[in-house]
Each structure stands twice: as structure tokens, then as C-alpha cells.
Amino acid sequence: MSEEEKQQILKQTLWNIANDLRGNMDADDFRDYILGFIFYKYLSRKMELYANVILQPDGLDYGTVEQHPQAQELLEAIRYEALDKLGYFLKPSELFSELAKRGNSGNKNNFILGDLANVLTSIEQSTMGSESEDDFGNLFEDLDLTSSKLGKTEDAKNELIVKVLTHLEGIDFDLENSDSDILGDAYEYLIGQFASGAGKKAGEFYTPQQVSKILAQLVTTNKTKLKSVYDPTCGSGSLLLRVAKEVKEVGEFYGQESNPTTYNLCR
Known part of the structure; x- marks a missing residue:
């Protein structure tokens, strides 16, 4: 897929998310929510790629490691390496892709709001006592999953969040490409398209x-x-x-x- 095609998918995805959120909050708010979820997806993908590199000699995949007979030992070893290399840790069941999949499962287990809040807290807590603790403190402070802006009921909030995660799951962060800057591209587009309520860019430029x-x-x-x-x-x-x-x-x-x-x- 060409860079131009990736850019088009990114812009269309962000536009679709904005349309889902537009009725609930103003532009500044939904920009912050979108960026917060992009943080989560980015960290998840980094974690998954790094863990798979560690597991490659054993012929294992990170997505299924929690079902392995030696899951606890493997996860502890990966956690140790991840904190040293990445500065944080996520279990396979805490990855963005897993929660997005559960949200779309179409059964009674698709309520992910509580688990999502726990995962975001877990990312910060995984750094406690490590050199990266200060770097990850309050990383998701703008993601208030209890806000009435997301919906009047818990089910309504959950439905909206599932929609957002589903949209974002379609974005390829292309992390293997060192010249790719999807986070920056998303930020630039969000600032340009979804400016503040006053119709200005609040002095923010990419x-x-x-x-x-x-x-x-x-x-x-x-x-x-x-x-x-x-x-x-x-x-x-x-x-x-x-x-x-x-x-x-x-x-x-x-x-x-x-x-x-x-x-x-x-x-």
C-alpha cells in the first residue's frame, strides 16, 4: 500500500470517528479523545511487535501466550524485557486489538468500558518503580471514560467507545517503517480539520x-x-x-x- 493510500485511510478513519463523536462533544474534546485512543493503539502495537521478537526463537506468538502452559513465566520474562526496552508493559489480553475484537463480538461479553479503564490504568501502573515511571504518569488524563459526553448511560458510552476502537483498528501504524509518523500525521489532520469552537487553531501547528x-x-x-x-x-x-x-x-x-x-x- 502506498503512502498516499495510507494517508487517505487515516483521514477517512479520523473523519468517521469525528462524526460518531460530533453529536456528543465539541471539536476540542473529541480531538483529545481520539488522540488518547491513538496513544493506546500505538503502545499496544509497539508492545506486540517487541514481544513477538522476543518469542520468535521459541516459535510463539504473543497473542496466544496467555494460553501457554508456562504463561506466567513467559509473561514475567517479557515484562522484564519490555520495561527495560519500551518502559511499559501490556499483557496480550490488554492489547488494543483484543478489546476492539471483544467489543465487536456481538454477545454479552462486549461490554468493555470497565476493562478499558483498567487497562489504561494498568499501563501507567506497569511503570511504577522503573525509570520510565515519570514518563508515563497521567498519560491518559484526557480520556475520561465516565464523562456524560460519551453518553447518558453506561451502555451508550460503551457502544460509542466500541465504534471508535473499531474505526481505529483499521489504521496501520507502519511501525516497522522508521520514516513513518502516523501519530504526527493524525495530529496534523486533527488540528487542521477539527479546530477549536472559535474556529481557530489555538496557536497549535504541526x-x-x-x-x-x-x-x-x-x-x-x-x-x-x-x-x-x-x-x-x-x-x-x-x-x-x-x-x-x-x-x-x-x-x-x-x-x-x-x-x-x-x-x-x-x-
Whole structure:
């Protein structure tokens, strides 16, 4: 599938989600909800890919490891490695794809609202005591699953969330492609299409990848290592990541961002 086709699928998916949410909340709110669920899907996919790499020598798949006779030992080993490499941990049953599948099961087990809230909390709790604890604190603070904006009843909220997860399940994050920036692309589109209620963009702009690349090459000219890199208006963090791709090593990353949702996207 070409980049253009992926972009078209992404935009259509985000538009469909926005239409589902539009009757319940204003543009700023549903943008934050969409980004929050994208965070979750992104972390899930990263976890799944990394776990499968660990399990490959044993011929196992992460999606079925909880049914393995030695499931507890395997999960503990993967958890240890994931916290060191990724900074967080998700069990197979906590992955985005699994909850989306359950929500669409069409039976009495398709109520996922409570489990979803527990999973989002579990992601943060999995980091406790590790070096990444501060990085993941309040990562999903904008995702209030108890909000009346999602529906008047628990069933109505669940139905809406299932719709959103189903739409997002169709997005390929293409994480194996180091040049792909689906998170950034989604952020750019959401800002452009679903602006604030006043009809403005609230001072938020996404730096296109081509511009980021030129800027990164300028500040890294004749350098292979940087002691630190700083962006005073870091937004989604794509410019900081682009600088890292232009050199062999960056000691520290620093950024400022006032919008909590965008700050979480950058993290």
C-alpha cells in the first residue's frame, strides 16, 4: 500500500470517528479523545511487535501466550524485557486489538468500558518503580471514560467507545517503517480539520516532515553526537525525533508544551 493510500485511510478513519463523536462533544474534546485512543493503539502495537521478537526463537506468538502452559513465566520474562526496552508493559489480553475484537463480538461479553479503564490504568501502573515511571504518569488524563459526553448511560458510552476502537483498528501504524509518523500525521489532520469552537487553531501547528528534516539537518551539520536538543514549542515532538535520526547519539531531549494532550503525544 502506498503512502498516499495510507494517508487517505487515516483521514477517512479520523473523519468517521469525528462524526460518531460530533453529536456528543465539541471539536476540542473529541480531538483529545481520539488522540488518547491513538496513544493506546500505538503502545499496544509497539508492545506486540517487541514481544513477538522476543518469542520468535521459541516459535510463539504473543497473542496466544496467555494460553501457554508456562504463561506466567513467559509473561514475567517479557515484562522484564519490555520495561527495560519500551518502559511499559501490556499483557496480550490488554492489547488494543483484543478489546476492539471483544467489543465487536456481538454477545454479552462486549461490554468493555470497565476493562478499558483498567487497562489504561494498568499501563501507567506497569511503570511504577522503573525509570520510565515519570514518563508515563497521567498519560491518559484526557480520556475520561465516565464523562456524560460519551453518553447518558453506561451502555451508550460503551457502544460509542466500541465504534471508535473499531474505526481505529483499521489504521496501520507502519511501525516497522522508521520514516513513518502516523501519530504526527493524525495530529496534523486533527488540528487542521477539527479546530477549536472559535474556529481557530489555538496557536497549535504541526511542522511538516519535510520542514522538520531540513531544520534537523541544519542543526546537526558536521555533527554525529549532540549533548542535548531542545524545542521550546515541541508540540507532538516530531522535530525532536527527526534531529535524533540525523545523528548517532543525542544525550538528552528537552521540550516545552502547554497543551496537556499534545504534551502526552510528545511523550
